Structure formats: C-alpha cells, structure tokens
Amino acid sequence: MEIQTLSTIDNATFLQKKEVADFLFHHLDEFGDPHEDIMKCLDYALDQSIDKGGFVVLARDKGQIVGATILNKTGMSGYIPENILVYIAVDASCRGMGIGKKLMATAINMTTGDIALHVEPDNPAKKLYEKLGFTNKYLEMRLKK
Numbered sequence: 662m663e664i665q666t667l668s669t670i671d672n673a674t675f676l677q678k679k680e681v682a683d684f685l686f687h688h689l690d691e692f693g694d695p696h697e698d699i700m701k702c703l704d705y706a707l708d709q710s711i712d713k714g715g716f717v718v719l720a721r722d723k724g725q726i727v728g729a730t731i732l733n734k735t736g737m738s739g740y741i742p743e744n745i746l747v748y749i750a751v752d753a754s755c756r757g758m759g760i761g762k763k764l765m766a767t768a769i770n771m772t773t774g775d776i777a778l779h780v781e782p783d784n785p786a787k788k789l790y791e792k793l794g795f796t797n798k799y800l801e802m803r804l805k806k
Contacts, residue, residue: 662727662760664767668716669709678703681717684726688750692784699731702747706733715744718767720751720760727752728760732768732776743774749786761789769793 667673667681682699693699706715713734720728730749735741746768751760769776779801780787 662763663721664763665719665721666716666767666771667707667719669707669714671707673703673707673717678707680726681719681729681731684729684752685731685748685750688729688752689748690750690753692781693750694748699748702731702733706731706747712736716768716771718764718771720764722755727755728764730764730768732772735777738774742777744772744776746776746778761786762793765789765793 667677678700682696682703685699686693686696703717705713706717708714713736715731715733718730718732719726728749728751731747732744733747735743735745737743749761749764751764776795778790778795780790
C-alpha cells in the first residue's frame with residue numbers, strides 16, 4: 662500500500678479529482694454526500710487562492726484507491742479550528758487493516774493548527790477518531806434553510 666497526497670501545489674486535473682470523488686461517493690455509504698458536493702470540496706481543497714486550500718490523502722493498492730480523506734482549511738483560528746476533515750472513507754474490503762489510521766496520521770502530520778470533524782454517533786469511525794485524540798466538545802446543531 663502506498664500513501665499519496667494532493668495539495669494546491671500539485672495542480673490536480675479534473676480526472677484526478679473525479680477519481681477521488683467517485684471513490685468517496687461509492688465508499689462513504691450512508692454517511693456520504695452527493696457527488697457534486699464532494700467535487701466542490703475537492704475544488705476548495707485544491708484551490709490555489711489565498712482564502713482557500715487544504716489537501717487530499719490517498720491510500721493506493723496496486724494503483725487503485727483503497728482509502729481517501731479530504732481536509733479543508735477554514736481560514737480561521739482560535740474560535741474555529743484551522744482545518745476541517747470533511748471526508749474519509751476506506752474501501753469496505755480493506756477496512757480493519759489500519760488504512761484509516763494511516764490516512765488520519767498523515768493528515769494530522771500535514772496540518773498546522775487544530776482539526777475539526779463531524780461524525781455521526783453511530784459511525785464506526787468515531788472510535789478511531791477518539792483513539793487519535795479527538796474529543797467531543799460540542800453538540801453541532803444546524804438550521805437548514
């Protein structure tokens with residue numbers, strides 16, 4: 662297994678972004694978003710503008726993506742964490758092999774500042790996040806308009 666990163670300096674192509682979005686759309690299961698939203702997240706993460714940015718971490722086995730995560734920079738600090746982990750998924754046939762942990766360790770090492778993430782209470786990944794030191798400080802509430 663190989664860990665690969667994509668950041669703003671890589672000038673990722675549409676096809677590279679689509680490969681990542683296709684993987685996440687398929688493997689996020691019930692915790693996923695529409696494909697076009699995943700593409701928007703990738704566009705933001707890989708945008709070279711000063712007010713945007715982030716990166717992608719991929720795990721590949723024999724050239725195929727078996728795990729992926731996207732972190733976006735928030736442009737804030739202190740009152741809001743500097744980074745937000747937006748998506749992470751591992752191919753169902755590869756779960757339990759430490760791929761998610763490797764993706765997260767790489768992402769944590771690549772960031773400057775704090776990282777926030779949202780996780781459903783019944784998502785099995787919640788245990789991984791807690792093992793890595795994430796805590797549940799707030800209950801998130803949203804108003805959908």
